[in-house]
Amino acid sequence: MRIDLHCHSTASDGTDTPSELVHNAAVAGLDVVALTDHDTTRGYAEAIAAVPEGLTLVTGAELSCRIDGVSMHMLAYLFDPEEPALLAERELVRDDRVPRARAMVAKLNELGVPVTWEQVSRIAGDGSVGRPHVATALVDLGVVPTVSDAFTEEWLADGGRAYVPKHETDPFEAIRLVKGAGGVTVFAHPAAAKRGLTVPESAIAEMAAAGLDGIEVDHMDHDADARARLRALAAELGLLITGSSDYHGSRKTVSLGEYTTDPEVYGEITRRATGAFPVPGAGGA
DSSP states (O other): OOEEEEEOOTTTTOSSOHHHHHHHHHHTTOSEEEEOOBTOOTTHHHHHHHOOTTOEEEEEEEEEEEETTEEEEEEEESOOTTOHHHHHHHHHHHHTHHHHHHHHHHHHHHTTOOOOHHHHHHHHTTSOOOHHHHHHHHHHTTSSSSHHHHSSTTTTSTTOTTOOOOOOBOHHHHHHHHHHTTOEEEEOSTTOGGGSOOOOHHHHHHHHHTTOOEEEEEOTTOOHHHHHHHHHHHHHHTOEEEEOOOBOGGGSSOOTTSSOOOHHHHHHHHHHOOSOOOEEOOSOO
């Protein structure tokens, strides 16, 4: 089985619609794909309706978190999307995205970049607006060659010249909320140092003690040394190990299924989840 547990659609900052995502996942030869848009479940209905035969969809989200001043992302799988406490927290994060993006546009204008809110809003479309949409605007203007090049201290990286913080959930609260909604939690790309500061291993150990289920090890932003270190840490802490593409369509160079999760780990995730169940394809469009 080929299992990719971290993918984005136009419901957040991917370029594939939810229906295109599941179609492309099947074409890529995946058996299981997870829809994990940032802080939103808005793509669920379209993706579920379109899952083709032979593919299974895992519903999830990538939650924006912060610990001791360090931004991090928590993948949440198979939770009840209507559970009130987790829904309210997702809405807090989502509602802060527009003023934050507007503030980043204003900072860029102060730096002499002629980006407009209308341009960023058009790029985001119906998705949850975020830094990748601002970064895409910078690419369109010729300020940087790629979206990744916008995530530097010169521009949009944490602490960068045009960076603006947003509401982010404490990861221990995120673990509690996701568990309360019947879901499973995996710390996304924990050693992605090129994105900025990373969470220390001591904090990951504390999260494990608080109920964290796993860490994402096989990821495009982890080199061989980082993967080896994370595998050893997961073994020490009794955490599940996942691998995922973090696919964003044309916004990133990574392909669907470029990194995958072991079927036994996937099975354990589905066994632990009580808030929702994987959706097998029924020949959707």
